[in-house]
Amino acid sequence: MNILFNKPPITGNEEKYTLQALKSQKLSGDGPFGQKCQAWFEKHLPCKKALLTPSGTAALELAALLIDIQPSDEVIMPSYTFASTANAFVLRGAQIVFVDIRPDTMNIDEQLIEAAITDKTRAIVAVHYAGVACEMDTIMEVANRYQLFVIEDAAQGMMSYYKGQALGTIGHMGAFSFHETKNYTSGGEGGLLIVNDEQFKERAEIIREKGTNRSQFFRGMVDKYQWVDVGSSYLLSELQAAFLWGQLERADEINTNRLASWRAYYSALQPLQAVGKVKLPTIPAACTHNAHMFYLKVAGLYERNVLLEHFKVKDILAVFHYVPLHTAAAGKRFGRFQGEDRYTTMESERLIRLPMWYGLPKDDQAYVISAIEEFYV
Incomplete structure (x- = not known):
């Protein structure tokens, strides 16, 4: 698959x-x-x-x-x-x-x-x-x-x-x-x-x-x-x-479909969060989101790399996200970091984005969830 x-x-x-x-x-x-x-x-x-x-x-x-x-x-x-x-x-x-x-x-x-x-x-x-x-x-x-x-x-x-x-x-x-x-x-x-x-x-x-x-x-x-x-x-x-x-013309339909996939991920992975294995997205009370992505955070960079390899073996394409701009060559040339980098680098190294798109089949999503559960069991 x-x-x-x-x-x-x-x-x-x-x-x-x-x-x-x-x-x-x-x-x-x-x-x-x-x-x-x-x-x-x-x-x-x-x-x-x-x-x-x-x-x-x-x-x-x-x-x-x-x-x-x-x-x-x-x-x-x-x-x-x-x-x-x-x-x-x-x-x-x-x-x-x-x-x-x-x-x-x-x-x-x-x-x-x-x-x-x-x-x-x-x-x-x-x-x-x-x-x-x-x-x-x-x-x-x-x-x-x-x-x-x-x-x-x-x-x-x-x-x-x-x-x-x-x-x-x-x-x-x-x-x-x-x-x-x-x-x-x-x-x-x-x-x-x-x-x-x-x-x-x-x-x-x-x-x-x-x-x-x-x-x-x-x-x-x-x-x-x-x-x-x-x-x-x-x-x-x-x-x-x-x-x-x-x-x-079908914007609401796309939004509803993505939100359903997002909620399915969250519900299925909540037990892993409850025992401290992963951290799931936080949606503040003032915010209504659009399910643009679903990510989870792991213990750190090493665990992220191992989990990504596990996904690769399972034929699941999951990715990490931005490398902080202030650590890049152009960021050092054109900018500066104000204050302490307490979270930017650390949190970026923990994050993995899971497959998410309009029309994501439930069986595909269940397979992704199963692969994550298998990794942490």
């Missing part, structure tokens, strides 16, 4: 809509399907503007441009995240200030942010790991007190909530990913930037359209469009938007 770690979601209408877009001869961004997707996001993620992008990375880069990050600026974020979170700001010349994480959620420790602020700090990036929200009330309070921008890296957070508010809608902007490993995909890559602060709404469209006012031209607001600001090409193709629309 070969158990995949991930399988991109397919709900049934993606092919039909993609062919429809292909035959329409409108292949570039912001076509009919792109507009339908953006309208869906503006309804489900109440915001000033939703803009599809080629990737979650591009959405973060667009956010960095919008807040005018300069070479003298510092940006605070966790080290336990993907390289794109840092790269978006490093590309603008910023210095990254890494802060330790909370061991319960693997999110940035909100209590350590204030100590990392200097007169050069411009923004805080809140990464919602595994679709579980950071402690946003505290983060926003600190940011408001120091007049800092908050960018939510909600790459894994579509359909997750903090105190009933959709992730990505709390900070000044939110960035999402539709990579094939995410709960919803636009055909392999893709992303979304949502703008929550009115001051960025108009400029976001301009930067996304190569620094031109093309969007205003097509709405009849100007008689010709021209280059008016810095910008780049940050539009998602119509083919990818059509694929994504097939998934958004």
